[in-house]
Amino acid sequence: MAYDKFSKITSPAVPLPVENVDTDQIIPARYLKAVERKGFGDNLFRDWRYNKDGTPKTDFPLNNSSYSGKVLVAGKNFGSGSSREHAIWALYDYGFRVVVSSFFADIFRNNALNNGLLPVIVSPEFLEKIFQEIEKNPAAQFEANLENQTFTILKTGESETFEINPYKKHCLKNGLDDIDYLVALKEEITAFEEGK
Amino acid sequence: MEANTLFDKIWDAHAVKQVEGGPAVLYIDRHLIHEVTSPVAFLGLKTRGLKVFRPDQTTATPDHNVPTENQHLTIMDELSRHQVDMLKRNCEEHNIKYHDLQSDGHGIVHIIGPELGLTQPGLTIVCGDSHTSTHGAFGAIAFGIGTSEVEMVLASQCIMQPKPKKMRITVNGELKKGVTAKDIALYIISQISTSGGTGHFIEYAGQAITSLSMEGRMTLCNLSIESGARGGMIAPDETTINYVKGRQYAPKGADWEKAVSAWKELKSDEEAVFDTEYTFDAADIEPMITYGTNPGMGIGITQNIPKVNGMSGSDKSTFLKSLQYMGYTEGDSMIGKQVDYVFVGSCTNGRIEDFRAFAGFVKGKEKAPGVTAWLVPGSQKVEKQIRNEGLDKILEAAGFQLRQPGCSACLAMNEDKIPDGKYAVSTSNRNFEGRQGPGARTMLASPLTAAAAAITGTITDPRDMM
Ligand code: SF4
Numbered sequence: 288m289a290y291d292k293f294s295k296i297t298s299p300a301v302p303l304p305v306e307n308v309d310t311d312q313i314i315p316a317r318y319l320k321a322v323e324r325k326g327f328g329d330n331l332f333r334d335w336r337y338n339k340d341g342t343p344k345t346d347f348p349l350n351n352s353s354y355s356g357k358v359l360v361a362g363k364n365f366g367s368g369s370s371r372e373h374a375i376w377a378l379y380d381y382g383f384r385v386v387v388s389s390f391f392a393d394i395f396r397n398n399a400l401n402n403g404l405l406p407v408i409v410s411p412e413f414l415e416k417i418f419q420e421i422e423k424n425p426a427a428q429f430e431a432n433l434e435n436q437t438f439t440i441l442k443t444g445e446s447e448t449f450e451i452n453p454y455k456k457h458c459l460k461n462g463l464d465d466i467d468y469l470v471a472l473k474e475e476i477t478a479f480e481e482g483k
Numbered sequence: 484m485e486a487n488t489l490f491d492k493i494w495d496a497h498a499v500k501q502v503e504g505g506p507a508v509l510y511i512d513r514h515l516i517h518e519v520t521s522p523v524a525f526l527g528l529k530t531r532g533l534k535v536f537r538p539d540q541t542t543a544t545p546d547h548n549v550p551t552e553n554q555h556l557t558i559m560d561e562l563s564r565h566q567v568d569m570l571k572r573n574c575e576e577h578n579i580k581y582h583d584l585q586s587d588g589h590g591i592v593h594i595i596g597p598e599l600g601l602t603q604p605g606l607t608i609v610c611g612d613s614h615t616s617t618h619g620a621f622g623a624i625a626f627g628i629g630t631s632e633v634e635m636v637l638a639s640q641c642i643m644q645p646k647p648k649k650m651r652i653t654v655n656g657e658l659k660k661g662v663t664a665k666d667i668a669l670y671i672i673s674q675i676s677t678s679g680g681t682g683h684f685i686e687y688a689g690q691a692i693t694s695l696s697m698e699g700r701m702t703l704c705n706l707s708i709e710s711g712a713r714g715g716m717i718a719p720d721e722t723t724i725n726y727v728k729g730r731q732y733a734p735k736g737a738d739w740e741k742a743v744s745a746w747k748e749l750k751s752d753e754e755a756v757f758d759t760e761y762t763f764d765a766a767d768i769e770p771m772i773t774y775g776t777n778p779g780m781g782i783g784i785t786q787n788i789p790k791v792n793g794m795s796g797s798d799k800s801t802f803l804k805s806l807q808y809m810g811y812t813e814g815d816s817m818i819g820k821q822v823d824y825v826f827v828g829s830c831t832n833g834r835i836e837d838f839r840a841f842a843g844f845v846k847g848k849e850k851a852p853g854v855t856a857w858l859v860p861g862s863q864k865v866e867k868q869i870r871n872e873g874l875d876k877i878l879e880a881a882g883f884q885l886r887q888p889g890c891s892a893c894l895a896m897n898e899d900k901i902p903d904g905k906y907a908v909s910t911s912n913r914n915f916e917g918r919q920g921p922g923a924r925t926m927l928a929s930p931l932t933a934a935a936a937a938i939t940g941t942i943t944d945p946r947d948m949m
Contacts, residue, residue: 372611397629
């Protein structure tokens with residue numbers, strides 16, 4: 288699927304200081320019934336965000352109007368559980384372009400990179416600092432810079448570099464995906480099949 | 484020659500090429516699809532004007548949101564019906580083999596793959612469901628993928644994957660009475676945690692593993708993903724070969740002989756080096772039960788819920804949040820805790836041996852009046868076999884009824900939802916908050932422990948009743 292080209296994002300961040308946030312929390316299975324990639328943002332964190340009668344839970348960060356922005360900062364082991372890409376679509380559709388954590392589940396990370404959502408892995412200490420910064424000032428600005436592979440707390444200038452596979456970086460920067468690449472490779476794939 | 488692991492051998496044989504500074508282009512032999520994670524992939528193909536590259540290497544079945552009663556009727560839930568219809572239409576349009584509800588090949592994707600003989604040693608197998616790791620039991624590289632990757636496989640029969648690290652988990656010795664493959668898996672996850680396997684592909688080895696039946700191996704490999712690993716595998720042996728033999732899509736005649744001799748070579752070289760190794764002793768494992776909201780929060784059934792003392796920071800808050808959701812207290816015993824629902828099924832424990840174990844246990848006993856039990860065979864074939872073996876009669880006499888095949892309460896996308904606040908002992912694979920329905924409280928366990936709970940209405944050590 289086409290997504291926006293990614294270069295640099297400067298934005299305040301929404302904190303979610305919970306560990307092991309699994310994909311069933313990001314988007315519960317009962318909201319996976321669509322056949323198009325639209326509208327999943329409404330059900331992002333559905334059961335944490337809304338009471339059973341549909342009213343918003345006031346203590347959940349997404350319902351706290353002092354938080355906003357394109358960056359979600361979450362506790363370690365974010366995105367464990369199912370391979371549902373709907374989790375990424377929901378985050379993206381809601382407006383997030385970056386998720387910061389000290390640890391991501393493998394499939395989640397792969398899925399994110401395939402859909403224009405940048406997973407930024409920082410050290411546990413730096414993650415703590417980011418949370419503290421948001422606590423001090425919910426409007427604090429952060430910068431995710433794909434080219435330099437850095438995530439920066441703009442107020443203090445503190446920064447950490449993050450890892451990203453060069454190929455994936457290239458794809459994200461140009462809004463390309465693997466399918467374009469693979470389709471162009473068909474002859475090689477056919478030759479491989481013949482040699483098997 | 485360089486010593487290689489089983490994983491390396493299969494991976495290298497399927498790497499079409501290595502992208503410089505990037506992932507490998509990995510060739511996929513078998514692709515399984517279902518109604519939930521495929522529609523957007525087909526839509527993507529259409530948008531790009533692409534055809535399915537190798538339609539005969541993909542097999543489809545609806546399982547995630549199908550009802551488990553009255554499957555001969557139209558699906559009531561409109562959205563579910565639409566997804567199932569879409570799958571069928573997409574398969575027709577692209578010439579993909581589709582196993583419809585009620586047909587002989589219908590069932591949960593990870594159950595029908597092995598049953599049909601699609602799952603074989605040495606293959607690469609993917610599906611848009613994380614428990615694709617199940618197929619690793621045959622000595623295949625099998626793992627779950629996202630919808631973008633489903634589209635890649637449809638478009639090119641390949642995906643782009645970085646090569647994971649390799650882990651070996653050896654379980655030595657013999658399992659004790661009442662201890663099953665499910666207990667080994669929950670034990671391992673409780674020891675290495677739900678992120679212990681991240682970045683790795685696991686190979687299971689040791690006497691306790693090689694003595695498992697094919698079905699037990701599938702249960703174990705199924706749960707590999709719950710340790711964070713990409714997948715798990717077991718080297719093929721006689722048990723594997725005997726299982727595959729004669730199945731619909733298994734090689735036949737001279738091809739069979741050739742395949743078998745190739746499969747016999749599929750094992751890690753003795754000097755092969757793994758990035759990470761763990762060794763456990765089967766004698767330390769007892770029937771397991773989870774008390775919290777991830778599969779790593781498991782304990783031996785006779786043990787007490789851990790105490791918060793000694794935990795710190797975020798570990799502590801995660802633990803307390805979990806106990807609060809479950810309505811449990813630190814340090815409490817699990818034995819004797821109330822059970823409202825029992826679910827036997829899913830690609831973890833929905834095969835014939837699981838129902839044999841359950842039926843064997845409840846034979847001549849009676850279901851506790853307060854318990855609602857959902858027994859959901861993993862496939863049509865499992866259901867038929869249950870009836871052929873007369874297990875349905877045993878179950879009925881004890882107060883249980885069978886439902887029809889599907890994922891059911893494993894992820895509660897259909898009507899089978901555990902009500903808010905109720906306690907369920909489940910043979911499935913995830914006890915996340917709300918996984919089995921909003922507010923549902925899940926305890927993962929083996930079919931034997933589920934049977935003991937269904938009879939007594941409380942968490943009970945199955946060994947006390949065997
Ligand atoms: S039974 Fe559960 S884990 Fe298995 S395929 Fe269905 S939803 Fe996925």
